[in-house]
Amino acid sequence: xxxxxxxxxxxxxxxxxxxxxxxxxxxxxxxxxxxxxxxxxxxxxxxxxxxxxxxxxxxxxxxxxxxxxxxxxxxxxxxxxxxxxxxxxxxxxxxxxxxxxxxxxxxxxxxxxxxxxxxx
Amino acid sequence: xxxxxxxxxxxxxxxxxxxxxxxxxxxxxxxxxxxxxxxxxxxxxxxxxxxxxxxxxxxxxxxxxxxxxxxxxxxxxxxxxxxxxxxxxxxxxxxxxxxxxxxxxxxxxxxxxxxxxxxxxxxxxxxxxxxxxxxxxxxxxxxxxxxxxxxxxxxxxxxxxxxxxxxxxxxxxxxxxxxxxxxxxxxxxxxxxxxxxxxxxxxxxxxxxxxxxxxxxxxxxxxxxxxxxxxxxxxxxxxxxxxxxxxxxxxxxxxxxxxxxxxxxxxxxxxxxxxxxxxxxxxxxxxxxxxxxxxxxxxxxxxxxxxxxxxxxxxxxxxxxxxxxxxxxxxxxxxxx
Amino acid sequence: xxxxxxxxxxxxxxxxxxxxxxxxxxxxxxxxxxxxxxxxxxxxxxxxxxxxxxxxxxxxxxxxxxxxxxxxxxxxxxxxxxxxxxxxxxxxxxxxxxxxxxxxxxxxxxxxxxxxxxxxxxxxxxxxxxxxxxxxxxxxxxxxxxxxxxxxxxxxxxxxxxxxxxxxxxxxxxxx
Numbered sequence: 001x002x003x004x005x006x007x008x009x010x011x012x013x014x015x016x017x018x019x020x021x022x023x024x025x026x027x028x029x030x031x032x033x034x035x036x037x038x039x040x041x042x043x044x045x046x047x048x049x050x051x052x053x054x055x056x057x058x059x060x061x062x063x064x065x066x067x068x069x070x071x072x073x074x075x076x077x078x079x080x081x082x083x084x085x086x087x088x089x090x091x092x093x094x095x096x097x098x099x100x101x102x103x104x105x106x107x108x109x110x111x112x113x114x115x116x117x118x119x120x
Numbered sequence: 121x122x123x124x125x126x127x128x129x130x131x132x133x134x135x136x137x138x139x140x141x142x143x144x145x146x147x148x149x150x151x152x153x154x155x156x157x158x159x160x161x162x163x164x165x166x167x168x169x170x171x172x173x174x175x176x177x178x179x180x181x182x183x184x185x186x187x188x189x190x191x192x193x194x195x196x197x198x199x200x201x202x203x204x205x206x207x208x209x210x211x212x213x214x215x216x217x218x219x220x221x222x223x224x225x226x227x228x229x230x231x232x233x234x235x236x237x238x239x240x241x242x243x244x245x246x247x248x249x250x251x252x253x254x255x256x257x258x259x260x261x262x263x264x265x266x267x268x269x270x271x272x273x274x275x276x277x278x279x280x281x282x283x284x285x286x287x288x289x290x291x292x293x294x295x296x297x298x299x300x301x302x303x304x305x306x307x308x309x310x311x312x313x314x315x316x317x318x319x320x321x322x323x324x325x326x327x328x329x330x331x332x333x334x335x336x337x338x339x340x341x342x343x344x345x346x347x348x349x350x351x352x353x354x355x356x357x358x359x360x361x362x363x364x365x366x367x368x369x370x371x372x373x374x375x376x377x378x379x380x381x382x383x384x385x386x387x388x389x390x391x392x393x394x395x396x397x398x399x400x401x402x403x404x405x406x407x408x409x410x411x412x413x414x415x416x417x418x419x420x421x422x423x424x425x426x427x428x429x430x431x432x433x434x435x436x437x438x439x440x441x442x443x444x445x446x447x448x449x450x451x452x453x454x455x456x457x
Numbered sequence: 458x459x460x461x462x463x464x465x466x467x468x469x470x471x472x473x474x475x476x477x478x479x480x481x482x483x484x485x486x487x488x489x490x491x492x493x494x495x496x497x498x499x500x501x502x503x504x505x506x507x508x509x510x511x512x513x514x515x516x517x518x519x520x521x522x523x524x525x526x527x528x529x530x531x532x533x534x535x536x537x538x539x540x541x542x543x544x545x546x547x548x549x550x551x552x553x554x555x556x557x558x559x560x561x562x563x564x565x566x567x568x569x570x571x572x573x574x575x576x577x578x579x580x581x582x583x584x585x586x587x588x589x590x591x592x593x594x595x596x597x598x599x600x601x602x603x604x605x606x607x608x609x610x611x612x613x614x615x616x617x618x619x620x621x622x623x624x625x626x627x628x629x630x631x632x633x
Contacts, residue, residue, distance in 0.1 A: 002510070002562065002563055002566075002614065002617065003560075003562045003563070004562050004563050004564060004610075004611065004614040005562045005563070005564045005565075006560055006561060006562035006565065008558065008560060008561045008562065008565050009561065009562040009564045009565030009568070009610075010565075012561075012565045012568055012569060013564075013565070013568055013603055013606075013607075016568060016572065016599050016600075016602065016603050017599070017600060017603055019596075019599055020596045020597070020598075020599030020600040020603070021596070021600065022596075023595060023596035023599070038155050040157075041154070041155040041156045041157065041181070042155070080363075082341070082362065085340060086340040086341055086342070087339070087340045087342070087343065094342050095342060096341070096342070097162045097341075099157065099160060099161055099162055099317075102157055104155065104162055113331075114331070115331045115332050115333035115344060115347055116166070116313045116322075116330045116331060116332060117164075117313055117315050117320045117330075117332055117333070118318075118320075118332070118333035118334070118335055118341075118342055118343070118344045119318050119319070119320050119332065119333065119334055119335050119344075119355045119356070119357045119392050120318040120334075120335025120337070120341060120344075120357045120359070120390070120392075
């Protein structure tokens with residue numbers, strides 16, 4: 001009959017636990033290089049800005065461009081175009097929204113000195 | 121049972137490690153953030169370190185959307201307000217619209233230049249379209265529409281006459297924001313951040329604060345010129361830099377003076393109010409935009425803090441904000457009153 | 458010979474049913490915010506482990522496929538795929554381990570089984586969602602695998618005599 005707990009088991013557990021804890025503590029936290037696009041309140045696409053590649057996304061009549069480590073709304077069919085006039089996003093927590101077309105773009109991450117939200 | 125005896129100590133150690141790891145992971149995994157739309161704006165609900173955070177945040181989103189959709193909106197047919205405007209008459213079964221109207225009117229009593237019967241103004245000036253300047257006669261008609269006597273409350277029966285139309289545009293975002301925060305509180309959430317467009321709701325436990333940025337009205341959304349630390353409360357902003365139109369070289373904003381029927385003209389470009397009621401913060405930001413510096417006493421009376429930004433980048437802020445408000449942009453100067 | 462095969466078949470069928478029941482019961486457990494949606498203790502892994510240990514490869518895979526099919530029927534394509542990936546990976550791992558690493562204990566086997574199961578599910582998530590964001594769950598899953606593995610491994614050890622007895626019982630019944 002099999003044993004309950006042997007030396008090999010101990011090795012296995014030790015290795016797995018160490019790996020897990022190590023990965024957790026030394027995980028590179030969001031360095032402002034990942035952006036998410038939300039449509040109708042739900043996650044639509046995640047884009048990495050790290051490689052500065054040019055990427056065009058079109059959804060709900062909104063065109064979003066990612067390039068040179070930034071992401072921004074290039075064009076939209078909404079009447080006010082507030083979203084198109086917004087600044088290019090490059091820092092953690094920054095976002096741009098097109099309310100009529102229900103599309104929003106946000107750069108993930110939070111740093112100590114960045115406000116949780118901006119009024120306005 | 122021998123097996124159990126051998127495993128128990130190992131399991132106990134693992135449990136301790138597990139709990140430690142879980143707490144580290146909760147912190148590092150960051151906020152749970154959910155999105156929605158209400159009151160013509162994007163709604164975001166961020167919840168920190170809570171068991172079942174995703175579900176709770178989603179519930180807050182759902183409740184705020186529901187409030188807008190069924191009660192407050194004057195553009196969605198499912199809303200009681202819309203139906204009331206359409207037929208001029210409503211039997212408010214559970215009295216929620218009646219009590220909300222009363223709540224808003226108690227606020228507008230403090231500032232006669234504001235009214236919930238403001239929709240005729242928006243229509244006459246075509247604020248949702250390209251904007252137009254109505255004739256004197258048209259303006260007078262809107263003033264008659266907005267006469268407070270046109271609204272009658274009789275128990276649960278609401279009646280509108282003489283072309284009166286209700287819009288909660290100057291109150292709604294604050295109310296919806298508060299609804300989201302209250303929903304989270306009822307789910308035992310201790311730390312959260314809600315935004316409804318530019319209105320921000322902050323929830324924190326006793327000694328914690330959240331850093332909030334104050335919008336720079338001269339730059340695009342998300343850009344701030346100063347920060348404040350908020351423990352619990354709501355921040356609403358009214359300004360002339362988002363919804364406006366220009367005609368013949370003149371700029372018209374979307375905030376109306378109910379006594380003149382025309383958009384407000386002043387040196388102010390934005391007013392931000394911080395207080396512990398969502399509806400009141402939204403109301404006050406608009407009221408003080410209209411009243412200007414004279415509104416500071418009203419704010420004090422209502423236990424609110426104010427930040428007024430003028431078109432020349434000079435800023436007037438409540439004395440109680442001194443030490444908390446920190447400028448991050450040197451173009452602005454602050455005087456505390 | 459034939460009686461042993463029939464006994465094996467009977468036990469396999471029994472375990473398939475048991476595995477499905479355990480899946481249903483696990484479905485009632487609440488999910489934790491930090492874990493990826495769908496992460497569960499994996500009690501049905503006990504069945505997979507015993508099957509890999511005593512019944513053999515075909516039986517083990519049959520139980521896994523049946524369990525996944527049931528998950529597909531009741532909880533949809535995603536659940537079915539995750540169960541399949543996790544189960545298959547776990548089975549191969551167990552079959553390999555019990556042949557080559559003879560002196561592994563039940564707890565170690567439990568941990569490996571849980572690890573493989575979670576890894577399989579993570580891979581399916583990755584393929585479906587298409588972004589590497591899901592691997593953010595990897596560290597916590599590693600730790601959770603250890604905890605659940607210890608539990609299921611211990612339970613396996615506790616029930617081993619009963620499981621073995623089942624096979625013998627059916628063999629004996631046939632002989633009568």
